Amino acid sequence: xxxxxxxxxxxxxxxxxxxxxxxxxxxxxxxxxxxxxxxxxxxxxxxxxxxxxxxxxxxxxxxxxxxxxxxxxxxxxxxxxxxxxxxxxxxxxxxxxxxxxxxxxxxxxxxxxxxxxxxxxxxxxxxxxxxxxxxxxxxxxxxxxxxxxxxxxxxxxxxxxxxxxxxxxxxxxxxxxxxxxxxxxxxxxxxxxxxxxxxxxxxxxxxxxxxxxxxxxxxxxxxxxxxxxxxxxxxxxxxxxxxxxxxxxxxxxxxxxxxxxxxxxxxxxxxxxxxxxxxxxxxxxxxxxxxxxxxxxxxxxxxxxxxxxxxxxxxxxxxxxxxxxxxxxxxxxxxxxxxxxxxxxxxxxxxxxxxxxxxxxxxxxxxxxxxxxxxxxxxxxxxxxxxxxxxxxxxxxxxxxxxxxxxxxxxxxxxxxxxxxxxxxxxxxxxxxxxxxxxxxxxxxxxxxxxxxxxxxxxxxxxxxxxxxxxxxxxxxxxxxxxxxxxxxxxxxxxxxxxxxxxxxxxxxxxxxxxxxxxxxxxxxxxxxxxxxxxxxxxxxxxxxxxxxxxxxxxxxxxxxxxxxxxx
Numbered sequence: 001x002x003x004x005x006x007x008x009x010x011x012x013x014x015x016x017x018x019x020x021x022x023x024x025x026x027x028x029x030x031x032x033x034x035x036x037x038x039x040x041x042x043x044x045x046x047x048x049x050x051x052x053x054x055x056x057x058x059x060x061x062x063x064x065x066x067x068x069x070x071x072x073x074x075x076x077x078x079x080x081x082x083x084x085x086x087x088x089x090x091x092x093x094x095x096x097x098x099x100x101x102x103x104x105x106x107x108x109x110x111x112x113x114x115x116x117x118x119x120x121x122x123x124x125x126x127x128x129x130x131x132x133x134x135x136x137x138x139x140x141x142x143x144x145x146x147x148x149x150x151x152x153x154x155x156x157x158x159x160x161x162x163x164x165x166x167x168x169x170x171x172x173x174x175x176x177x178x179x180x181x182x183x184x185x186x187x188x189x190x191x192x193x194x195x196x197x198x199x200x201x202x203x204x205x206x207x208x209x210x211x212x213x214x215x216x217x218x219x220x221x222x223x224x225x226x227x228x229x230x231x232x233x234x235x236x237x238x239x240x241x242x243x244x245x246x247x248x249x250x251x252x253x254x255x256x257x258x259x260x261x262x263x264x265x266x267x268x269x270x271x272x273x274x275x276x277x278x279x280x281x282x283x284x285x286x287x288x289x290x291x292x293x294x295x296x297x298x299x300x301x302x303x304x305x306x307x308x309x310x311x312x313x314x315x316x317x318x319x320x321x322x323x324x325x326x327x328x329x330x331x332x333x334x335x336x337x338x339x340x341x342x343x344x345x346x347x348x349x350x351x352x353x354x355x356x357x358x359x360x361x362x363x364x365x366x367x368x369x370x371x372x373x374x375x376x377x378x379x380x381x382x383x384x385x386x387x388x389x390x391x392x393x394x395x396x397x398x399x400x401x402x403x404x405x406x407x408x409x410x411x412x413x414x415x416x417x418x419x420x421x422x423x424x425x426x427x428x429x430x431x432x433x434x435x436x437x438x439x440x441x442x443x444x445x446x447x448x449x450x451x452x453x454x455x456x457x458x459x460x461x462x463x464x465x466x467x468x469x470x471x472x473x474x475x476x477x478x479x480x481x482x483x484x485x486x487x488x489x490x491x492x493x494x495x496x497x498x499x500x501x502x503x504x505x506x507x508x509x510x511x512x513x514x515x516x517x518x519x520x521x522x523x524x525x526x527x528x529x530x531x532x533x534x535x536x537x538x539x540x541x542x543x544x545x546x547x548x549x550x551x552x553x554x555x556x557x558x559x560x561x562x563x564x565x566x567x568x
Contacts, residue, residue, distance in 0.1 A: 005049025006136055009033045009125055012042045013056035013086070022054055022121070029122045031129070039063050043071055046081070052128035054121075056086045060102060069105050078138045080108045082128035084121075087113050209539040210237035210448045216541045217455060226455065233452055259391065261414035262300045264328050264346060265289035271304055275311055275324075282321025285311065289328045296344045297414035298391045306384050310348040310407050313381070317352030317405060325349040331410070338394045342413035349406040355399040363397055384409070438462035440549075441481070443473045443488035443501065453487070456542045460549070470496030474504060483512055485553060490518035490528065490535075499528045513552045 009026050011033055013019035019035045026033035036042040039060075046053065075081065083106040087099060103109045108131075110124055214234040221227050268287055275285045296303075307326065314324045327347045334343045355363070364385045381397075384407070388395040392412050399405035440462045444450040454464045465481065467473040471494050477483065486505060490498035502514040516528055517536040528535050534555075536548040 007051045011035045205538045207237040212539045261295045261416040261418040263418040293328045295414045295418045296411040314350035322351040346409040351404045354401045439484045441483045441486045469494035470501040486514045515552045
């Protein structure tokens with residue numbers, strides 16, 4: 001509807017001068033009035049816009065009011081057009097009945113009976129106009145609400161489309177992330193397998209070196225004491241191989257445990273000599289077991305291996321020496337997230353370098369190790385975790401950088417009486433005996449391999465000095481020690497491998513030949529070959545060792561040894 005016509009008063013009084021007089025009266029009261037001459041004109045004006053309608057009832061006598069009734073019925077919900085009807089005082093039954101019908105047809109009706117005062121008529125029309133004005137206000141509110149609803153709907157459509165686009169982008173990113181994570185998992189699997197195979201290959205090559213070399217030396221050795229030492233070294237190597245296999249099985253929780261009641265204090269006390277021989281001289285072991293310590297229900301042999309493993313790890317964490325405390329405590333009625341009941345807490349505490357949170361979160365992961373490449377399979381703590389879990393207990397670790405580490409085994413209490421005998425690991429140390437022919441600096445971190453190779457070199461007529469790392473070897477040279485040849489493993493702890501050691505020796509003492517050996521690290525072997533450094537693969541026999549030594553010495557010329565002797 002046109003807003004310009006919304007405030008018009010439509011007048012329909014076609015008989016006499018009532019229509020014109022009423023229109024002039026309304027205009028005099030500042031109302032815009034249109035005098036309609038016919039009912040069709042009235043309907044047209046109503047359609048164009050109207051504020052109120054003034055009717056003289058006689059104008060509708062005998063007229064077809066169906067179109068008017070249809071217009072009224074078709075009004076929008078907000079509209080209820082007000083009608084003011086001027087009636088007569090005639091009370092004829094037919095007129096009264098017709099008047100009732102008109103009121104019902106028009107719905108919103110005010111009746112004024114002739115004669116009517118002008119002020120009364122004007123007041124009635126103004127009141128009707130105010131009511132109509134409120135209807136138009138409602139219409140405006142409804143239109144505004146509709147417009148807002150449409151805007152909101154458009155916004156919802158736009159946002160929905162944007163959200164769909166964002167969801168599609170997110171799905172693409174999630175798919176890409178899943179692909180990258182899967183690729184990362186595969187890479188981590190490959191890295192883990194590489195770590196495992198590299199560490200196991202290194203360890204087993206060392207064991208094979210001891211066994212195969214020892215067997216080779218037995219046929220060349222007539223001294224019973226030396227033969228006994230060789231046999232002990234081979235037995236020890238076999239035991240280490242079995243221990244490594246047990247680590248693998250413990251990690252996978254597939255080993256067969258034979259739990260029995262164990263007196264922890266007695267069992268650990270029997271390991272004193274073993275621990276002292278397995279650790280360096282600057283590492284001390286203390287036991288702290290109360291007399292009332294309960295027995296535990298575990299496999300005693302596996303318990304010893306676990307404690308030995310933890311002690312060796314603690315030793316490696318204390319490069320400058322320190323103290324390892326093995327402590328036992330009763331924990332009655334323990335109620336933990338993982339275990340409930342009576343338990344014994346067996347702790348191995350060191351005063352070493354400790355670990356940060358990023359390493360602590362991964363220490364029990366299989367194949368994870370902070371040691372140099374080839375110096376461990378990464379299964380040590382995984383074995384401890386597997387043993388504790390298989391024994392119906394658990395393991396926890398507490399550590400801070402610079403504050404040491406405490407590894408705690410929670411083992412179930414046994415109510416049975418433990419046996420008196422102890423199941424100790426049969427582990428014999430091999431000590432090489434030096435001969436007084438030639439001077440070789442042997443650089444090897446593995447004690448068993450070093451012992452065997454020292455025997456082999458002694459058999460070949462060399463005097464052997466052993467260094468456990470590249471730094472120690474350089475220190476021996478700096479002390480002015482007489483050395484004719486350096487024989488070094490490639491993979492060593494301390495941040496310097498054999499190839500780097502050979503380069504440093506060449507820079508400092510180019511007159512000393514170097515022979516390297518390795519059972520692992522193809523990259524280092526390749527680097528040594530590129531540098532022209534001789535490599536003796538592990539395992540090797542004494543004849544192969546002798547040939548490799550002669551080849552290296554021959555490259556320096558026949559009088560090299562005398563020159564070195566004069567210099568030293």
